[in-house]
Amino acid sequence: MSTINTVTEQLTRAGQAIEHDSFAVIDAEVESHTYTAAQWPIVRRMIHANADFDFNGLTDFHPEAVEAGIRAMLAGATPVVADVEMICSGLSQPRLAHFGMRTHQFISDADVIEAARLEDTTRAVQAMRKAHRLGLLDGAIVGIGNAPTALIELVRLIREEGVRPALVVGMPVGFVSAAESKDLMAEVSEVPWIVILGRKGGSTLVVAALHALLALAEARQNAAPAERA
DSSP states (O other), X not given: OOOSOSTTSOSSHHHHHHHXXXXXXXXXXXXXXXXXXXXXXXXXXXXXXXXXXXXXXXXXXXXXXXXXXXXXXXHSOOOEEESSHHHHHHXXXXXXXXXXXXXEOOTTOHHHHHHHHHXXXXXXXXXXXXXXXXTOSTTOEEEESSOHHHHHHHHHHHHHHOOOOSEEEEOOOSSSSHHHHHHHHHTOOSSOEEEEOSSOOOHHHXXXXXXXXXXXXHXXXXXXXXXXX
16 A cells, blocks of 8 residues: 555646655755654645745644644544635645545625624624534634634633634734734643744635645555555
């Protein structure tokens, strides 16, 4: 059984070569880092997505984050709940389908918009509440790249209502409450998380982190038959 990834690689040899060469450039230009062997592929892919070496240092991991993400993907049919459609659109559908995963986002739903107006909150807050009502958050991978209020609400749901996602990838970008929302998430011990400290972030980074985790999950999946042989 081959241990080479096929589902989570670029579809052509030319595309694979460009991506691998890019990773090699990043490895060569990064003088040092403090990440584990499991964490570094995630940070490296985030640097690759934005050509921004600041993510070497700004990216922070709960100690169990990578393993929790891999386990959730290998479990199959784990939902991905996002704050915005951009994350759902950016994720590779064939890669998700390989693990039976589907994406969900509710930011533009009519009932979410109406609730935000009535309660004078944001759509992002109401979208997280709707995901909770639908039973999608427990055991899910939650990706937040745009709305700090979504991450703040998710922290509240974890602390006050016992919500337990498998993993939170919290990387909202911005100038109002973005850094604070990620600081709040980083204080949570009950749920594994990956965050970008400070103002930087964005949906592109969430997608990059999740694609890296999907690759790690496929590598684990491919290695398992060889280990049993």
